[in-house]
Amino acid sequence: MRRIRRWAPGLLLVAPSLLVLGIFVYGFMGWTLRLSLTSSRRRDINWDYVGAENYRELADETTLTGQRFAIDVKNIVIFTLAFVVGSLVVGFFLALLLDRGVVGESFFRGVYIFPMAISFIAIAIVWRWLLNNGTGDQLTGLNKLFSLAGLDFLQSDWFKSDSGFAIAAVALPAGWALSGYVMALFLAGMRGVPEDLREAARVDGAREHQVFWHVVRPMLLPVTMSALVILVHISLKTFDLIYAMDLKSLKIDTPALFMWFTTFEGGFFGSGAAIATLLLFGVSLVIIPYIWYSVRAERRS
């Protein structure tokens, strides 16, 4: 009894938070999952049960919904690959440049990370202009810059390309926004390697690049995993950026946008709920192991 009186006030203090999170996170997720098993459409919610009907329609490429969803899945895979790999490589390279100390480090860091403070809407508004595909008098943005620099062969239709890889161009603004963050993660990881470990390797005659390869690099695995998981989950959730770049273009459509359109414009609640559930499943696939791992790592230390 005395022990309960010790911890009960704490539980009482967090109870309201737990309650609203229980409803707004888990309750709503369950609600969405259940809705995805109904035939709700025309802005109506009815709680009948049609099994996996909505999911079957998404997978069925003979229907319009299925065709669009197939494009979306292809798009999100291309986008995720381009964005995640690009941000990891650039972020890692930037961290490497800064790791051993440079004059003006805080200036460089400040410039590389500032996009994290800006909304994706503003980012999209500038970048959709930079990535415009006008020609002749209408030549503009990056293409214009390439032309001025005599690098015309680099010109592209970017996110308006017909190639099926148009969405890869969206990885440019997305990577612009997040590479600095990845750099910060890697930099923290590199600086977390104790100096005496590096020193010991140097005493053994290792050169600086060998020190990095044999001492620092193996210790960067956890940071790399963190960055990877965070980038993949951001990638799957990307909405504002694409919404503001080209709202109704199937070339850069993704499940997150399709969910929004089919639900709130089309009124196909059941189908929208099914896409939302699939999206949640995709995110959970990377996030649950990540949280599991983080919590366990904390308990051990």
Add this chain to the structure above:
Amino acid sequence: MRAALVVGKYVALLAFVCFFLMPVYVMVITALKDPAQVSVARMWDLPDTVSLDGFRAVWPKLQNGFVNSVLLAVPVSVVSALLGAANGFVLSKWRFPGADFVFPLILFGMFIPYQSVLIPMVQLMSTVGLQGGLDGLILVHIIYGLPITTLIFRSYFTGISDELIDAAKVDGAGMLRTFLYVALPIAPPAFAVAMIWQFTSAWNDFLFGVMLTSTDYWPITVALNNIAGGQQVPFHQVMASALLACVPTLLVYVLLGRFFMRGLMAGALKG
């Protein structure tokens, strides 16, 4: 050889500076052009004369959204930080059985795609009459901000030695007294981190804003997207609005960057 390497390093660093500042350059020079000078062909050229026409033309259209976002982001950052402080304190220093089980469940809330809760959220908000205005939007931001603020404060309090708390217990202080008089006074750094994080995410949010507010209560991102989406809006006005929309969060970033960074790092869990 070594000198060449050092030069190469700075060249690379500066090349990336150009890449990261390129959109800012375009935004600023375009926003400062007068209407006659704005042309696609000359988008990379500096303006001949500096004109504030773009800002003047667009501010009346943006003002309402700007004010709404202030009225949104300020209460959101204060309230979610306070709740996060309470949660973080209990989950680190006044634990109850099952606290270790509950914490990961809370954390998961910060990673979910909001699409997976959007339909019931909109339904609930309109049922209880919280759709259309700012109240509902504030509430939703506070709730979905709880995971990250709880995480920030929990990490912060975990780093505080138990002796301080135990001393308060020996003095007979209860949970609430210990929280208010021992934990809160030492938590300003965590408050800075949590409030800046929440201010930035509320200011930059688009999805909740577009779902939950009607025209008069649009936050700045929705207003901005609406202005920029118009066919007849000249480029210098578009860029001026985008710049104006970024000012508050950029100010916070420049002035309090250290705390902003800590929030980013906390968001990566054990990164």
